[in-house]
Amino acid sequence: MLDMDKIFLISDIPGYTPQISRLMSMMNYARYTTFQSVQGLTTEQLDFTIDSTSNSIGSLLLHFAAVEYAYQLYTFEHRDLNEDEMKKWGAALDLGELGREQIKGNKLEYYIHILNEIRDKTYDLFKLKTDEWLYEEHEFWNQKTSNYYFMWFHVLEDEINHRGQIRWLRKRLPIDIRSGKD
């Protein structure tokens, strides 16, 4: 799905409708830069928190998967996470104290695997949808009208927002946990 020859293009993707393709082009680019920003990080680096309210890079990575999962439920199943799903994803969704407690000790591959799994599911589901679906309007934040295009744009823009924080954090990893892998 991540065609590196088309990574700087917003255009058609075989098997998907035109507007869904454009959205996916942006999602692909965002994910590509996320993976670039964490390349080579060790578990210790992924767990590092710079101060008492800081999220770790690892928890931000899991946050991307959790947000995407939540929007799958919201836009395809018209529901929020149930209790069981919240047990699994709550810490990654809410971050903060819970995230610092529960999300640690994982290798980079762990996060990448989950991110890919959730993304594959999204793209399977997009295959069944049309541009008309993307433009369906529903009440969303602040009782304002939104469409699925915007909601999925929000998923990628939230990732980009936190990618900015990942880059910031990576530059500030303490020397003693900075490995040669970069």
Place this chain on the structure above:
Amino acid sequence: MLDMDKIFLISDIPGYTPQISRLMSMMNYARYTTFQSVQGLTTEQLDFTIDSTSNSIGSLLLHFAAVEYAYQLYTFEHRDLNEDEMKKWGAALDLGELGREQIKGNKLEYYIHILNEIRDKTYDLFKLKTDEWLYEEHEFWNQKTSNYYFMWFHVLEDEINHRGQIRWLRKRLPIDIRSGKD
């Protein structure tokens, strides 16, 4: 241009072609959240740097305008900034040491005025363009093919990336320069 009833919609905007409208919908949302993230900040807060390599919130705001200006030149005039333009925008484009030295002492209104001025220019220029233009392909980063749609998406995703850092910084403003305005 910033229709608050449509801020969570990606759709048509009167006076612009359909795909340019979608791009502008995303640019509008990104800018709306940028302005939200800096609302009420004082000059001292806009100038604050958290460590020796940190950019200030003010310099990041000016960076958004500088990047947008650079992409106006690049995509509408097919050129880079000239020497005079670099004198004016260089610090905001490059940030770092130069940004910390040169970008300070300004009120929030100063940044907002420049951001609006540059944005208005972009939207005036978009009015003259079509979706065909948006999909024109040119060589871009790493000798790969890109289109104007992607290049302008990059402008807004760079803003979102740094907005993540602005939010991070804002939460860490020292108590003694935190005003009641928030």
